[in-house]
Amino acid sequence: MNALGRHVLAEVYGCNRSILDDTVKVQQVMVNAALKAGADVREVAFHKFHPQGVSGVVVISESHVAVHTWPEYGYAAVDVFTCGTRVDPWDVMSSILRDLEAENYTATETRRGIFQEAGVQAAS
Amino acid sequence: MNALGRHVLAEVYGCNRSILDDTVKVQQVMVNAALKAGADVREVAFHKFHPQGVSGVVVISESHVAVHTWPEYGYAAVDVFTCGTRVDPWDVMSSILRDLEAENYTATETRRGIFQEAGVQAAS
16 A cells, blocks of 8 residues: 555644734745755735734745744644655654644644555545 | 534645646636535635646635645645535535536545534644
């Protein structure tokens, strides 16, 4: 069986709340994490919510890195999807956890687009 | 317990391959799905790969809709993340499945950012 990609979803708690509410900083954290892990950044789209919170996505050649922040809870929902073998999604995630100054997190990895030789099969 | 959001990941097979390789059409499918389900579209970022494939994300007030296509397999990886109760992620997904002319799919829903009264707890 072959998976096209790996998708890591993380619940990230105890982050630095001022970073979580700063669109420029959140974007820097995400883009830097992608670049340091060897990804090619293709598109960037971030949005600031009022009174608080940031949502944003970095489209990379290898898929995407997305974040949604709730500064009032010190919480961020982060997902890192990479296809191919060149970029490890956990490298991207580790960098994000460090730069958001997270105290703790939970994360799961889902394999995406699994195919078997005889044809197309369900994934996960 | 309270979840901040619902995140549906779908492996979508047997799609119309010419749609999957057309950036404008894929973007239309995603944006229309979000709008029809009642979401507010905030940012849109799509990228065309060569020789084939499209990646894109629609940032919505309620979180995001992302897609990565492999026209050569008739396959798309789609994820719909909505926070709050106003937009049902399955409504967004249903519209995408129909407009990509999918023959079959598998999907899972993950609750994001689950908090308990006594404090912050792990999600799944």
